[in-house]
Amino acid sequence: MEIAVISGKGGTGKSSVSSAFATLSEIIVLADCDVDAANLYLIFNPENEEEQVYAGGQKAVIDYSLCDNCRVCQDYCRFDAISVVNGKTVISGILCDGCKLCSRICPENAIKMIVENKSRMFSGSFRNGKMVYGRLAPGEENSGKLVNLVREKAKQISLKNGLNTIIIDGPPGIGCPVISSVTGVDKVVIVTEPTISGLNDLKRVLEITSKFSLNTWVIINKFNLNPDMSNRIESYCNNCDIKIAGKLPFEPKVVEAMINCKSITEWAPESHFTKEIISAYKIITNE
Numbered sequence: 312m313e314i315a316v317i318s319g320k321g322g323t324g325k326s327s328v329s330s331a332f333a334t335l336s337e338i339i340v341l342a343d344c345d346v347d348a349a350n351l352y353l354i355f356n357p358e359n360e361e362e363q364v365y366a367g368g369q370k371a372v373i374d375y376s377l378c379d380n381c382r383v384c385q386d387y388c389r390f391d392a393i394s395v396v397n398g399k400t401v402i403s404g405i406l407c408d409g410c411k412l413c414s415r416i417c418p419e420n421a422i423k424m425i426v427e428n429k430s431r432m433f434s435g436s437f438r439n440g441k442m443v444y445g446r447l448a449p450g451e452e453n454s455g456k457l458v459n460l461v462r463e464k465a466k467q468i469s470l471k472n473g474l475n476t477i478i479i480d481g482p483p484g485i486g487c488p489v490i491s492s493v494t495g496v497d498k499v500v501i502v503t504e505p506t507i508s509g510l511n512d513l514k515r516v517l518e519i520t521s522k523f524s525l526n527t528w529v530i531i532n533k534f535n536l537n538p539d540m541s542n543r544i545e546s547y548c549n550n551c552d553i554k555i556a557g558k559l560p561f562e563p564k565v566v567e568a569m570i571n572c573k574s575i576t577e578w579a580p581e582s583h584f585t586k587e588i589i590s591a592y593k594i595i596t597n598e
């Protein structure tokens with residue numbers, strides 16, 4: 312069973328929920344698919360057993376032995392990746408989108424495309440099972456493709472080790488890597504917070520999960536900080552036939568747990584937050 316935990320935006324507590332789900336009693340496979348900002352490895356400090364290079368795309372580079380500084384490439388680059396610095400034409404590795412146009416139009420054939428290979432996928436063991444995570448290098452592209460690789464690897468590991476549950480920590484937002492994180496999963500959990508933007512982001516994510524007909528639950532984090540808004544979110548979900556799996560209270564120990572490289576269920580097993588998380592997990596997995 313694959314359970315994906317996602318959120319409409321960052322900072323809602325998605326990783327706190329994922330890490331808590333990952334450290335309940337069952338031994339699981341944890342897939343950190345938030346490849347642009349993977350962070351669960353910081354909490355779980357996994358023992359990496361395999362490291363794979365991920366070619367995230369291509370970047371343009373200038374061969375200065377051929378370049379005559381005509382600046383034609385600068386005029387054509389739609390991504391403003393080419394500029395002139397101290398009289399020399401240079402390409403920004405961060406801004407270059409890898410579209411290859413400059414390499415085609417350079418009159419001196421001075422621009423080559425090189426494969427970016429600084430991104431990595433790691434797999435190994437952590438204290439409650441197996442873990443896979445991707446780390447996309449700054450400026451590298453195709454995070455959705457890396458998410459697919461992480462999920463594929465997690466499935467292989469789950470089959471090989473007879474582990475039935477895969478917890479996916481998905482990226483925030485509604486972009487391509489989110490879609491890659493949820494397509495074909497058994498269950499999706501959306502973590503939201505009781506604010507106007509929390510509700511608006513939730514609506515946008517629900518459009519995705521309903522488009523893919525995914526079995527979806529919502530968890531409202533820090534619900535007691537704004538009970539009115541929390542009620543609005545609940546009403547909205549009820550009207551759309553979306554199930555609320557749990558309402559988590561504001562809990563300062565969540566941050567303490569992260570600082571101490573623990574999930575909240577490990578750090579504060581007797582807290583109300585932990586009890587609610589356990590209850591939410593049971594609701595999600597038993598249905």
Ligand code: SF4
Pocket residue numbers: 373377378379380381382383384385400416417418419420421422
């Ligand atoms: S188009 Fe080619 S020759 Fe002209 S500045 Fe760009 S790299 Fe150099």
Ligand code: SF4
Pocket residue numbers: 370371387388389390391392393402406407408409410411412413414
């Ligand atoms: S490959 Fe495309 S984005 Fe990159 S520098 Fe060339 S024209 Fe600009």
